[in-house]
Amino acid sequence: MSTKRIAGPEIERLIQLLAKVPGLGPRSARRAALHLIKKKDQLLAPLAGAMGDALDKVRICSVCGNVDTTDPCMICTDARRDPATLIVVEDVSDLWALERAGSMNARFHVLGGTLSPLDGIGPDQLNIRTLIERVAGGEVTEIILAVNATVEGQTTAHYLTDQLAGFGVKVTRLAHGVPVGGELDYLDEGTLAAALKSRTVF
Template identity: 85%
Template structure:
């Protein structure tokens, strides 16, 4: 049994940091110690920013992006191409696409992929909301920017079937996205090339 070397407040900070993706217990301890050492420069501003985020961050009821406004700044931007929607699995993928591409389109965040083994069906994702957006009639192209995994491709096929009756052009990312790859881990050049060479799905 390991001995406790810090008070309960510090232990709680470490435990919470360890829940952040990419941080294990050891990295969380290092991060906590660094924050504590830089209390005035880092810890206090971080605590303030996190408190403000809890109060102000919202999920966009239209596309699923996170922002401080609902609808989000992407959905309310009049310069966006209203005829094109890029469908992504998660908000991190939306942010990756925004960093990498010059395509000034709208987005739709699914909230994951279809995975029957994990109990994730169409009702657990925002597929119905996407279909409703397409049914409104303004959209001419849907770009399926889902990960090149089995679940991602299953989801893409399902979406293609669901959108068939609306006569929209359904495309997907092409060259550059490796099978099994995830968008958030790809470099911006690869993502940009994949978007430019998209093909009909």
């Protein structure tokens, strides 16, 4: 099957790079590239500038693993946050989601993924050592494991619980079950089973 070039190499490269962004396949990348080119002054130029700034200024926080323009990040340096409560998440996107919910004024720790032996991801590939060091400092009294309800997420949660057992900290996890506004008929069996196991007094 021949691959006919439909545009210059610069445009092709833009499409190829956009296609690597999660959520954008080749077709979506072509549409996005065409839209950016059509709106060159309003979108493409400012986007290029913003990406250059991000490349120069964005850092990974050496304390929690968040991304920010400062190290330590703004969350770690916020004196209004409770230093005794640490929410452990898999990725920065999870941290952002919890921050949007705005229900807890705690600090965070980003693991950078989950344990997955089949993919060659063990404890050394994750941000676990620094988590243990933070807990060993004695300021943290509760760890909230806000990992995904996947096999890998639960494996990681069990491993972390074992690793934290000797520090005298309270280890909790997010409740699993029926989402707010959810209808039972539309939920999968695993969610319903978790909801029944995690039932609370009404």
